[in-house]
Amino acid sequence: MTKQDLNILANENEFDLINKEWMLVTAGTKDGYNTMTASWGGLGWLWYKPVAFIFVRPERYTHDFLENGDRVTLSFFGDGCREALQLCGSKSGRDMDKVAASGLVPVEMESGSISFDQARMTLDCRKLFRSDMVPENFTDKATLERWYNDKPGGGFHTIYILEIENVYTK
Numbered sequence: 001m002t003k004q005d006l007n008i009l010a011n012e013n014e015f016d017l018i019n020k021e022w023m024l025v026t027a028g029t030k031d032g033y034n035t036m037t038a039s040w041g042g043l044g045w046l047w048y049k050p051v052a053f054i055f056v057r058p059e060r061y062t063h064d065f066l067e068n069g070d071r072v073t074l075s076f077f078g079d080g081c082r083e084a085l086q087l088c089g090s091k092s093g094r095d096m097d098k099v100a101a102s103g104l105v106p107v108e109m110e111s112g113s114i115s116f117d118q119a120r121m122t123l124d125c126r127k128l129f130r131s132d133m134v135p136e137n138f139t140d141k142a143t144l145e146r147w148y149n150d151k152p153g154g155g156f157h158t159i160y161i162l163e164i165e166n167v168y169t170k
């Protein structure tokens with residue numbers, strides 16, 4: 001993997017990137033990490049820093065690693081590895097070794113974070129902020145009903161704001 005200037009992110013279509021390409025959110029280090037697929041989130045600026053925003057439900061095993069450590073990678077695969085991303089988005093690392101099963105090859109970054117050899121781009125991030133969504137903060141009650149009140153997909157998301165410290169490409 002080659003470290004790039006952060007400005008290469010300007011070449012990405014940030015609106016579509018996460019939603020259409022999906023990403024693996026990987027938290028932890030080689031001593032213990034977990035990865036999951038995510039398609040909700042964004043890239044932007046906060047506190048004069050380049051940041052990523054991700055939204056992770058508390059039931060995810062990856063949530064445990066996000067809570068307990070500061071290092072996170074967001075890995076993008078282009079059109080590739082779709083089956084691997086489906087697997088990492090439908091099974092839990094609590095129940096199986098998803099990385100081995102999906103054929104993903106873990107790579108330790110300089111920071112100690114983990115990404116995957118197949119990734120076309122990896123954002124090497126550090127956690128800056130976390131907050132749990134709470135029902136009283138939903139100004140649109142239909143969204144609350146649709147996504148949380150009958151718990152169709154689990155509990156209220158935790159919002160994580162991550163500083164993008166390094167960008168790597170394959």
Ligand SMILES: Cc1cc2nc3c(=O)[nH]c(=O)nc-3n(C[C@H](O)[C@H](O)[C@H](O)COP(=O)(O)O)c2cc1C
Pocket residue numbers: 022034035036037038039040041055056057059060061062063085086088089090091092093094
């Ligand atoms: C395309 C796709 C996008 C997903 N996006 C998110 C997301 O943004 N946030 C989230 O909490 N879960 C999301 N999920 C669900 C998790 O990836 C899934 O529950 C996964 O099995 C959790 O794995 P874990 O328990 O090993 O962390 C998504 C799943 C798929 C297939």
